Amino acid sequence: MRDNLLIYKLDWLSISFYILLIIGGWLNIYAADYDPDIAEGIFSLKMSSGRQLIWIGTSAILVLLIMLLDFKIYSTISYAVYGVMIFFLIAVLIFGEEVAGSKSWFELGAFKFQPSEFTKFATALVLARFLSKTNRKSDNLKSQSIGVGLLMLPLILIVLQGDLGTAMVFGGLILVMFREGMHPVILMVAIGVVLLFLLTLLLDQVVLFIIIVVITALLIGLMAKDPKKIAVILIGAVIAGGFVKSVDFILSDVLKPHQQKRVMSLINPNADPLGIGWNVTQSKIAIGSGGFGGKGYLEGTQTKFDFVPEQTTDFIFCTIGEEQGWIGSTLLIVLFTALFLRLVFLAERQKSKFARIYGYGVMSILFFHFTVNIAMTIGLFPVIGIPLPFFSYGGSSLWGFTILLFIFLKLDANRMNVLQRM
Amino acid sequence: MSSRRIVIQVLILAIAMVFTIRLFSIQIVNDDYKLAAQNNIIQKIVEYPYRGLVYDRNGKLVVYNTPVYDLMIVPKELNLADSAKICQLIGMDHATFMMKYQKARRYSAILSSKLQDQIPNHEFARIQDELVNIPGLYPLPRTVREYPENTLANALGYVREISRYQLDRDTSGYYHPGDYTGIKGIELEYENALRGKRGMSYKIVNVQGVVKGAFKDGELDSSSIPGKSIHLTIDxxxxxxxxxxxxxxxxxxxxxxxxxxxxxxxxxxxxxxxxxxxxxxxGKNYLMLQEDSLKPLFNRPIQxxxxxxxxxxxxxxxxxxxxxxxxxxxxxxxxxxxxxxxxxxxxxxxxxxxxxxxxxxxxxxxxxxxxxxxxxxxxxxxxxxxxxxxxxxxxxxxxxxxxxxxxxxxxxxxxxxxxxxxxxxxxxxxxxxxxxxxxxxxxxxxxxxxxxxxxxxxxxxxxxxxxxxxxxxxxxxxxxxxxxxxxxxxxxxxxxxxxxxxxxxxxxxxxxxxxxxxxxxxxxxxxxxxxxxxxxxxxxxxxxxxxxxxxxxxxxxxxxxxxxxxxxxxxxxxxxxxxxxxxxxxxxxxxxxxxxxxxxxxxxxxxxxxxxxxxxxxxxxxxxxxxx
The missing domain is CATH 3.40.710.10 (DD-peptidase/beta-lactamase superfamily)
Incomplete structure (x- = not known):
């Protein structure tokens, strides 16, 4: 009987990682907000950390609710939740507040609410539900198309809001598709496209063309004996070349001005260190000045004196980089990595396909946030305004990530029940 | 499917590796960022030394210093809505002000640049109270020479801000832009004795350029050392x-x-x-004297x-x-x-x-x-x-x-x-x-x-x-x-x-x-x-x-x-x-x-x-x- 108690079945390792990240984030939000002239305590509601504590407390209530609900309900209501979220995404386009060039917020009195944050878990749920339905092999072209369609709908709506960063998160779910049988070439092409895009920004076009030609020649020389493969490689090379050429077009005609600037600043943050490149430059300065062991808690000068913008939210990593140095940053990366690997492990041990796919969805979304967020603060990726999960300040995102994670932990706790029923 | 699981795990580890190495490079290998961080937050405030006094052979004061104020501007702190008020206050036309503002901004948004040179004491007293209410404007006290005797001009020479040309040719390494230096006469001949030593204090500033305190509790700060006084042989x-x-x-x-x-x-x-x-x-007076047909700047006794x-x-x-x-x-x-x-x-x-x-x-x-x-x-x-x-x-x-x-x-x-x-x-x-x-x-x-x-x-x-x-x-x-x-x-x-x-x-x-x-x-x-x-x-x-x-x-x-x-x-x-x-x-x-x-x-x-x-x-x- 005791063994059936939920509390013994929960994966406490994941929950520990979650709690560590939440506490670490909370302390760093205070450090980022801290101003020696205004001696406000960490609990003060004037500080972001004080408000974050409210979000943390309400998250705990959400966790409780998730745990109390029957685990089967999540599969059942997935389409409904997805539908509601799509409705909200459309509504926000009409009634939403525009903040920093993105129309993605509802304003409800004193609180702001960002539906796109909740769309993440809804989409993961619906994708799991769809792909898990028996007799639908996800390497089947039709079911793949529908799966991609389920991703694309919120993605497009969020792009329309002007929030390209959040929209890209749904691209991260491609990992789920891959795990569920998508052809590996698609994942390779996806990663290749991202790499090629970054290289186009960072390298001279001529150099990049030479690299493409050299790689093409090597591939043909080394592995291709039959004309079919040679043709495929050549076509691939031409497409790659065309892609490089079209990045210019994308930059100048597809992206919005503030996004263009963010992309351009990755190319050369020093071109206008006080304008376009300010964020990246200051972020790198803050992290770089941390050195090996950091400057000590609340001793960071760059974050404390507001040189880094959005330092409690998107650039929270700077605080830990500056104050805790390489040791602290690496520890944080290790913590996240451990969580991701644990989630992969948990997903793989699920008996139900729905829970496994959802587990991969959770992992993919968190992993994508982690990768893009840290990459941008250390100048490896254009500045895209997405938060560091559990760490960044923000109610919507903390709630969203908590719901996302704990639905999976609830499913995981009940995995044996699934087995019994099947 | 387990091979796909491994691909995903490898991907996670690979990203973690890339981040760790990148952080190692910018946090430990590369020192530029530490320097940049210091420059970011440290406002160097120069304390200009008092130039040495000059007495005649009987101990009568011939050259002394009189206070003036340079008006410094911190572009990021300044509210451009104040510009009309500032212009009116210091008697500058708006176009000039904007030119100087842009120039200052190009130099640094958060470090101070000079807006107005050498406002004499009596004028400064008039605008002092107003100045306090305008963020982004600071007076920097300095001194200029005053000659109570009105004599000996060519022997004394004069003092002015060091020129770009002089800075480029300076081998002493002492001078910085904005320093004053002796030109001609004993001001030039005895420059090293008269100039004294510049003091420097390091203040931590935030992104707005607002001073938040002393850097390292002021242990790097130095106060200025006044120049040596000189006794002339002149009666x-x-x-x-x-x-x-x-x-x-x-x-x-x-x-x-x-x-x-x-x-x-x-x-x-x-x-x-x-x-x-x-x-x-x-500058204006120098041109006037230079154009005088009787050449008052010509140091006749020795030239x-x-x-x-x-x-x-x-x-x-x-x-x-x-x-x-x-x-x-x-x-x-x-x-x-x-x-x-x-x-x-x-x-x-x-x-x-x-x-x-x-x-x-x-x-x-x-x-x-x-x-x-x-x-x-x-x-x-x-x-x-x-x-x-x-x-x-x-x-x-x-x-x-x-x-x-x-x-x-x-x-x-x-x-x-x-x-x-x-x-x-x-x-x-x-x-x-x-x-x-x-x-x-x-x-x-x-x-x-x-x-x-x-x-x-x-x-x-x-x-x-x-x-x-x-x-x-x-x-x-x-x-x-x-x-x-x-x-x-x-x-x-x-x-x-x-x-x-x-x-x-x-x-x-x-x-x-x-x-x-x-x-x-x-x-x-x-x-x-x-x-x-x-x-x-x-x-x-x-x-x-x-x-x-x-x-x-x-x-x-x-x-x-x-x-x-x-x-x-x-x-x-x-x-x-x-x-x-x-x-x-x-x-x-x-x-x-x-x-x-x-x-x-x-x-x-x-x-x-x-x-x-x-x-x-x-x-x-x-x-x-x-x-x-």
């Missing part, structure tokens, strides 16, 4: 008097203490109010070059005696020379020749010095003679810089063998080409201070101390000045000095005569091919135990007996007695119209107003009247 009372005497004239007065080489008075006329070259209007004229006769007779070609009391019949002569025909010795300024006597003895029959060839004999003569003349501090502690001193010219070889060709010149040197005309050129020094040599009977204008730096005596000897036997000076005494007593120097004091002097009417002759006079007094030696040049004032002798006499009397016993001479000098006294027989008229009438000063045609 400001005498200086002021001499400047008054020279008002409305062009020329120089230099008075030395022959016992030490200390410069008692140093007048370059016309002068200017040194306060013009201090503070905000420096103007004239022939010495008859004053040089003292040197000539001394050299002749030392060479053994003239006895101290030897009498020579003077009835003919190729030069004109105001002195009557008759028998002359050194005393009489100096007193009456005989050209013929000087011609004859210079011939003896030059042509000593050391070689039968007159050309070669002249070479030997000139070489020997040149060496002797140089010992009188002529022909090269004296080493006065003021920048820009000119050497003058004492013609050498090489010089005449260039002019005439080797062995194509002899004594008859150069004899006008005998009376200090022709190619020889001296500066007024060299003549004052010559007078000191005569006062000392054979030696001098390098003239200098600074006696103490912070109570420490300046470099020790050793006596420099002319190697002329002291006994040969007696007939020359006697002749100078008689010049004042009975001769052309009578306007320098002072009751109870024996003044020894020599007039000089310096031929000026460009216009009216220059009036020159040198003197020392008293004859025994001399206290002061003076040289005066007044340009285009005619005979040395008038403007120069009168001025020198007044300066000597002022210094020795503190008051003037002959007000009519003072009046005469102050009136400054010396042409009234011009004798009718004055030389063939040269239109003094026309700059075009230039007579070439070649030896062959010059030697006309030489009264001095």
């Amino acid at each position: 400001s009372e005498l200086q002021r008097y001499a400047e008054i005497l020279m008002e409305g004239k062009v020329g120089s007065v230099v008075a030395l203490d022959p016992k030490t080489g200390e410069i008692l008075a140093y007048v370059s006329a016309p002068s200017y109010n040194p306060n013009l070259l201090s503070g905000r209007d420096l 103007a070059m004239y022939p010495p004229g008859s004053m040089f006769k003292t040197v000539q007779t001394l050299i002749a005696m030392q060479e053994g070609v003239l006895g101290p009391y030897e009498k020579i019949m003077c009835d003919y020379s190729p030069m004109g002569d105001h002195a009557p025909k008759g028998i002359y010795d050194v005393d009489r020749a100096i007193a009456l300024s005989s050209n013929t006597f000087l011609y004859k003895i210079f011939r003896r010095v030059m042509l000593q029959d050391k070689n039968p060839n007159v050309y070669i004999d002249s070479r030997i003679g000139l070489e020997n003569w040149n060496n002797q003349v140089r010992k009188f501090g002529l022909g090269s810089e004296l080493g006065v502690d003021l920048p820009g001193e000119k050497s003058g010219n004492v013609p050498t063998v090489a010089y005449y070889d260039r002019v005439y060709g080797t062995n194509r010149w002899k004594f008859s080409n150069i004899y006008s040197l005998s009376i200090g005309q022709g190619e020889i050129q001296v500066t007024p201070i060299q003549m004052a020094n010559l007078s000191a040599i005569l006062a000392n009977r054979g030696y001098y101390y390098t003239p200098h204008i600074v006696r103490e730096i912070d109570g420490e005596p300046t470099r020790g000045y050793a006596a420099k000897h002319t190697d002329i036997n002291a006994e040969y000076f007696e007939p020359v000095i006697s002749g100078m005494e008689n010049t004042v007593l009975r001769g052309t120097g009578f306007r320098a005569r002072i009751t109870d004091i024996i003044v020894c002097g020599k007039t000089s009417t310096v031929e000026n091919p460009h216009g009216e002759d220059h009036s020159g006079f040198m003197a020392f007094a008293p004859k025994d135990n001399p206290q002061i030696s003076v040289a005066v040049y007044v340009e285009n004032a005619g005979q040395g007996a008038r403007a120069a002798a009168s001025t020198a006499g007044l300066v000597i009397e002022k210094y020795l007695k503190g008051e003037i016993s002959r007000p009519w001479i003072e009046e005469y000098v102050l009136k400054g119209d010396f042409s009234d006294f011009k004798p009718v027989k004055k030389k063939t008229t040269v239109d003094t107003t026309s700059a075009g009438s230039v007579k070439p000063a070649t030896n062959s045609e010059s030697k006309k009247n030489n009264e001095g």
Whole structure:
């Protein structure tokens, strides 16, 4: 009987990682907000950390609710939740507040609410539900198309809001598709496209063309004996070349001005260190000045004196980089990595396909946030305004990530029940 | 499917690796970011040192500092909505303000740049209260020079912000943009002592440029060290008097203490109010002074070059005696020379020749010095003679810089063998080409201070101390000045000095005569091919135990007996007695119209107003009247 108690079945390792990240984030939000002239305590509601504590407390209530609900309900209501979220995404386009060039917020009195944050878990749920339905092999072209369609709908709506960063998160779910049988070439092409895009920004076009030609020649020389493969490689090379050429077009005609600037600043943050490149430059300065062991808690000068913008939210990593140095940053990366690997492990041990796919969805979304967020603060990726999960300040995102994670932990706790029923 | 799981796990680990390595590179390997972080947050606040004060020989303050305020701007802190208010407050038009704002912003958004230079104290007091309410504007206190005496401008020089050009050429590594540095005069010569040491405090600022506290608790901060004070050798009372005497004239007065080489008075006329070259209007005033046709910025006592004229006769007779070609009391019949002569025909010795300024006597003895029959060839004999003569003349501090502690001193010219070889060709010149040197005309050129020094040599009977204008730096005596000897036997000076005494007593120097004091002097009417002759006079007094030696040049004032002798006499009397016993001479000098006294027989008229009438000063045609 005791063994059936939920509390013994929960994966406490994941929950520990979650709690560590939440506490670490909370302390760093205070450090980022801290101003020696205004001696406000960490609990003060004037500080972001004080408000974050409210979000943390309400998250705990959400966790409780998730745990109390029957685990089967999540599969059942997935389409409904997805539908509601799509409705909200459309509504926000009409009634939403525009903040920093993105129309993605509802304003409800004193609180702001960002539906796109909740769309993440809804989409993961619906994708799991769809792909898990028996007799639908996800390497089947039709079911793949529908799966991609389920991703694309919120993605497009969020792009329309002007929030390209959040929209890209749904691209991260491609990992789920891959795990569920998508052809590996698609994942390779996806990663290749991202790499090629970054290289186009960072390298001279001529150099990049030479690299493409050299790689093409090597591939043909080394592995291709039959004309079919040679043709495929050549076509691939031409497409790659065309892609490089079209990045210019994308930059100048597809992206919005503030996004263009963010992309351009990755190319050369020093071109206008006080304008376009300010964020990246200051972020790198803050992290770089941390050195090996950091400057000590609340001793960071760059974050404390507001040189880094959005330092409690998107650039929270700077605080830990500056104050805790390489040791602290690496520890944080290790913590996240451990969580991701644990989630992969948990997903793989699920008996139900729905829970496994959802587990991969959770992992993919968190992993994508982690990768893009840290990459941008250390100048490896254009500045895209997405938060560091559990760490960044923000109610919507903390709630969203908590719901996302704990639905999976609830499913995981009940995995044996699934087995019994099947 | 487990292989796909592995791909995903590898991907997660790969990203973690990339991040860790990248962080290692920017946090540990690369130091640039740490430096950038410091520059980000640290505002260096310069504390400019007080420049050293300058006193005269009696401890009277001659140069001090007066506070001004530079207005600094921190662009990021500034609210552009305030711009109209700011413009109105500091009296700047909006376009200029925006230009300066943009420039400051380009330099740094959070570090301060200069908006307005040197707001004087009284103006600052007016805007001070308003300033407090405008974020992004800060006053930076500085000091500029003030000159209570309004005298000595050319000797003092001036101070201004260091130029880009000077910064590029600076090898000391001391200067930064915005520093002040001495230009000309003692401000330049004693720059290192006067400038002091800049202080620096490091403040932590936030992204708005607002100061949040001291960096590292101020352990790197240094306070400024004031410059050393300087005591001049100048007697400001005498200086002021001499400047008054020279008002409305062009020329120089230099008075030395022959016992030490200390410069008692140093007048370059016309002068200017040194306060013009201090503070905000420096640039404008400098242009005005530079464009003045009388060149007030020309430091005449050490830079103007004239022939010495008859004053040089003292040197000539001394050299002749030392060479053994003239006895101290030897009498020579003077009835003919190729030069004109105001002195009557008759028998002359050194005393009489100096007193009456005989050209013929000087011609004859210079011939003896030059042509000593050391070689039968007159050309070669002249070479030997000139070489020997040149060496002797140089010992009188002529022909090269004296080493006065003021920048820009000119050497003058004492013609050498090489010089005449260039002019005439080797062995194509002899004594008859150069004899006008005998009376200090022709190619020889001296500066007024060299003549004052010559007078000191005569006062000392054979030696001098390098003239200098600074006696103490912070109570420490300046470099020790050793006596420099002319190697002329002291006994040969007696007939020359006697002749100078008689010049004042009975001769052309009578306007320098002072009751109870024996003044020894020599007039000089310096031929000026460009216009009216220059009036020159040198003197020392008293004859025994001399206290002061003076040289005066007044340009285009005619005979040395008038403007120069009168001025020198007044300066000597002022210094020795503190008051003037002959007000009519003072009046005469102050009136400054010396042409009234011009004798009718004055030389063939040269239109003094026309700059075009230039007579070439070649030896062959010059030697006309030489009264001095």
